[in-house]
Amino acid sequence: MVIDCNRSAEFDDDTKLELINEALSMVDEPTRNLYKFNLYDRKKLFEKAGYDIGLTDPIDYINNLGYKNIFRFIQTHPHLDHFKGMNDLFESFSVWNIWCIKNNFTMDLTKLNDSEKVDWALLKKFRDTNERKIENTTIVRPYAGHSRDFWREDNITVLSPTPELVKLAQEKENRNIMSYVLLVEHGGHKLIFGGDAEKETWEYILDNYEEKIKNVTVIDASHHGRDSGYYQPAVKVMNPEYVVVSVGKKPSTDATNKYKQYARNVWSTRWKGNITFTINSDGSGSYDTQYDR
Template identity: 65%
Template sequence: MIRVHHLNVGHGDTIVIEFLDTKRLTVIDMNRSSEFDNDTNDELINESLSKISAHEQLRYSLGMFTTADLFAKAGIKKSLTDPIQYISDLGYSSVFRFIQTHPHADHFTGMNELFSQKSVANVWCIKNNFTVDESKLSENQKADWKLLKKFRDSSSNPVDNVTVIRPYAGDKRQYLKEDSISVLSPTPELVKLAQNKDNKNIMSYVLLVKYGGHKFVFGGDAEKETWEYIVENYEDEIKNVTVLDASHHGRKSGYYQPAVKLMNPEYTIVSVGKKPSTDVSNSYRQYSKNVWSTRYKGNITFEINSDGSGTYKHQY
């Protein structure tokens, strides 16, 4: 059995995968934030108002119910999930693998605290030469970035008792086979292209997990160049997936129509806080029966049994 948890972490990504047959917990990226930023909060208020009647809008403007009530009436989950607490609530004191898809802060915020609170056996981190404007980081994010660079730049193994692994597309190592994980991206060439174009998203990990006849694709922040490579080299592998984690939080920059058409996902999950101005959820709906946002659905969990049967749930 596997359980795949898409967490409601605001504008960022955290995916938790329980490989229950091998008893290995995988965490893809980390975004740990206690609350929405002000811009996101204002955007959600306006969006909530558009979903209720004029009479209810008037009542809200007169202070007859709270903003929390407004979000509830509109079906929007205001509070965010703490990924580390969520992992503890699942009953795990350790993490088998942490996959850092690419060096953007909304994918590594809280990483240092995760490694402080949990025993982590191995970390996936591709070598690259990208920098981050530390003046824009909080003190906690600076610690996250420092730890990420330590893993990224290390020539020794292990680092602080954590094994550093750098699998590229097509890696055939046994432990990947045991958990039915395929690395679709990046390649060394894509990492070089990302650096040449100063675009971290091009080097993002894209992963495929197969279980019980189902396919899950985790798109990270991959953009056109990444998806072009995947379509050219893994066309058959990505056909007809059950769940797609939409690349780059559902933005137009992460949407590559030939790939989405091939994947034809039954479910597309968009992990997002504030709705991007370039949101292309409607484009995904041309090929996906269900396009769900963590902003509305909260935490979304898929449970798949070895015989292919399964369930899903969302937790507001």
């Protein structure tokens, strides 16, 4: 199972600005002045601040694991940083199923490069069709509550979205509200993949699945760990042992310190690199991080 794809050698503009502001807060004043007057480039600034971890190409990562097929690809919601490189993914692997909810969001093609336009066209093809299958990929559109209605082997509960949340997302022009949120249970452990869910999404989940989301082992923090994806009442109920964020830590936009009120371990892929959790059917398990920071 692959959830979203962002095959980008560069950070998106928001992330880039967040990183620059963070790095500037971590270096001395002479360095800040040099950067201010374009006498110090961004790469050197990041290195001086201690942030020198490169981005991982998801296709290379899956190839290195030895996989040739992807059983399911879940497209959580139509933001570019969640489907960039999707066409390459489908060309590199045999993708057997795709989860993709119908919606009416559009993209400004003038702001997309050629490869991004191809990714958007592929996503639209799966999103808008009424066919059950395109080539060798089966199209599945599960909503909240559709646990095991489309599969039997995996213990996955779809917590979001609902048709109502998709409609609300479109009315508010906020794609994050319709994001998939998934609960995966295995070996007595619970893992929650939060997509980019925001307050309205978490309110629905807490109202309808409070018992299901109690005492979670791992949370993949919503909206990359940003404050906009943090909903305190839900996090308190989930009471996670580990939270993985991919933004932190910048005080103005990041919820790392808030997650730390409820989780013993809050880790950022920006500092730890790739983070792997292994959970066995008997409940035992382990974790591994690319960098020990």
